[in-house]
Amino acid sequence: MTDRRPVLSRAVHDRAAIRRRDTDWLAASWGTAQVLAVDPDYTVPIVETDDGPVLLWRTASTVDSSQEYVFLGEHDGTAYAVVRSARDLHADRWLGLREIGAELPEVEAGLLVEAIALAQWHDRHLYCPRCGRETASEQAGWVRRCTQGHEQFPRTDPAVIMLVHDGADRCILGRQAVWPAGRFSILAGFVEPGESAEAAVAREVFEEVGVTVTDVRYAGSQPWPFPSSLMLGFTAQVSGDPTLHIDEHEIAEAHWLTRSEVAEQPAYRRLPPPLSIAHRIITDWVDGVLP
Numbered sequence: 282m283t284d285r286r287p288v289l290s291r292a293v294h295d296r297a298a299i300r301r302r303d304t305d306w307l308a309a310s311w312g313t314a315q316v317l318a319v320d321p322d323y324t325v326p327i328v329e330t331d332d333g334p335v336l337l338w339r340t341a342s343t344v345d346s347s348q349e350y351v352f353l354g355e356h357d358g359t360a361y362a363v364v365r366s367a368r369d370l371h372a373d374r375w376l377g378l379r380e381i382g383a384e385l386p387e388v389e390a391g392l393l394v395e396a397i398a399l400a401q402w403h404d405r406h407l408y409c410p411r412c413g414r415e416t417a418s419e420q421a422g423w424v425r426r427c428t429q430g431h432e433q434f435p436r437t438d439p440a441v442i443m444l445v446h447d448g449a450d451r452c453i454l455g456r457q458a459v460w461p462a463g464r465f466s467i468l469a470g471f472v473e474p475g476e477s478a479e480a481a482v483a484r485e486v487f488e489e490v491g492v493t494v495t496d497v498r499y500a501g502s503q504p505w506p507f508p509s510s511l512m513l514g515f516t517a518q519v520s521g522d523p524t525l526h527i528d529e530h531e532i533a534e535a536h537w538l539t540r541s542e543v544a545e546q547p548a549y550r551r552l553p554p555p556l557s558i559a560h561r562i563i564t565d566w567v568d569g570v571l572p
């Protein structure tokens with residue numbers, strides 16, 4: 282049976298949030314914990330096995346216990362954590378989530394996307410957004426607190442990504458002005474403050490290609506920590522005139538394409554990589570799983 286989960290939404294571990302404040306449990310578990318090093322460029326150590334690439338974990342006993350870590354959760358009785366580190370392990374390769382996320386087994390893909398999202402958040406919250414003072418990590422990496430006591434919690438920014446169809450056999454694929462020639466995908470944009478996801482879908486579609494949509498339907502989500510997005514997938518049906526009027530500042534070109542035209546994947550039109558939820562949504566639409 283085809284696995285239709287977005288590849289970065291395959292997590293199966295227990296985040297065990299209740300343990301983040303349980304210092305006794307964390308201390309007792311540290312001896313057998315598996316720790317992942319994330320380097321300053323957000324790459325991680327990879328080893329090749331007969332079954333494909335896997336993350337190179339180290340046992341916590343080899344990690345300086347004074348080093349700041351983030352507790353990721355538990356799986357099969359083992360605790361997992363992440364530390365920041367230089368490239369000091371004997372890995373076959375150091376790769377980023379974009380390069381390796383789709384190839385890892387589901388447990389490791391889930392742990393890695395959480396690790397990268399939290400590393401990105403910590404790096405961007407060294408100072409308190411309320412008073413500007415330095416912050417420090419607490420609760421096993423799930424809170425940052427400044428000297429005035431203001432707490433910051435890990436955040437994620439919602440974005441919408443939507444396949445717009447005509448209710449029959451065509452959908453819109455476009456190319457953002459900043460993308461290289463030949464790269465096409467479905468439309469996307471950030472949810473603005475005070476806006477619902479459904480309203481963001483309709484607004485972004487109208488802004489980018491000048492058509493109105495109806496029947497906005499949720500189609501799954503995927504974390505996208507580059508640095509902090511959560512992609513909310515949707516389908517939407519064009520209503521009224523389907524003629525595209527593109528915003529040339531954002532979109533270089535956009536077209537209505539049939540399922541067979543999309544499935545054909547000619548060399549001059551490259552679709553998004555398997556890591557992206559866009560790939561998942563486009564594939565599901567071509568396969569008839571989505572309307």
Ligand SMILES: [Zn+2]
Nearest residue numbers: 409412427431
């Ligand atoms: Zn503060």
